Amino acid sequence: MTKTYTAFSGVKNVASGPLDQVVSTIKDQLDSDDWPQVLIFDDATGRQIDVDYHGPINPKAESGEQTEAAQPRRVGRPKLGVVSGEVTLLPRHWEWLKSQPGGASVTLRKLVEDARRGGAQQAKASQEATYHFMTSMAGNFPHYEEALRELYAGNQSAFHQHIEDWAVDVKKYMKELSSTAFTEE
Incomplete structure (x- = not known):
């Protein structure tokens, strides 16, 4: 799912959408309009982000995201997006997880997704x-x-x-x- 952002100039919403689209819109308007101040907000968190409008538009660099090539290789099933980690549980918890259909990993993923939807x-x-x-x-x-x-x-x-x-x-x-x-x- 693509992250979206919203930009405000003063109290006016001037752009919404993916970061590269928002930054492009703002860069196009900065020279032609007299916008006093432009603030960009992450739609998921409501937090303001900082963007450098000089040079080429590179939203991954501006938002702090690493490109796929720059990310360190991790253990897991990368094509599925699975990343391994460590979980510490009591023996009775492991027994219960092992008895669930699909095993411990499937059950933990389902529990996490259910909790996230809460x-x-x-x-x-x-x-x-x-x-x-x-x-x-x-x-x-x-x-x-x-x-x-x-x-x-x-x-x-x-x-x-x-x-x-x-x-x-x-x-x-x-x-x-x-x-x-x-x-x-």
């Missing part, structure tokens, strides 16, 4: 992404602290009420980031 973890990640973006973009907006409290309290309607008067693009992006932060009311 609503609590997804809600927490959504809250954190919203928090990081809010801190960067809306820290001095009216009702910032109240909105933040409602985000962590899980009160969606109060959260949306506190951000109602904020800039349209900022509010829209925050609603996207927080879409899984709240349990059903």
Whole structure:
């Protein structure tokens, strides 16, 4: 799955998509428009990233990702994306894992995937992404602290009420980031 990013100039959303596309859009506009400041956010984490606009566009270098050739070779099944690691369990845990269909590795992968899909973890990640973006973009907006409290309290309607008067693009992006932060009311 391709990581996506969103760029803001002031409070206006100016680009969204894969990093190379966002950086290209910004580079094309920097010379022709008078953008006061451009901030780029990782859509998965809400964290701001830094990009060097000088020279060629190289999103892997800018985002800190290593190219496939630069990554060290690891033990496992690389074509399947499997990486080996160490797990320390009690003997009774190993016995239970061995008795499961598919063996220990299959069972552990299923348990991890089930846990990752869990609503609590997804809600927490959504809250954190919203928090990081809010801190960067809306820290001095009216009702910032109240909105933040409602985000962590899980009160969606109060959260949306506190951000109602904020800039349209900022509010829209925050609603996207927080879409899984709240349990059903």
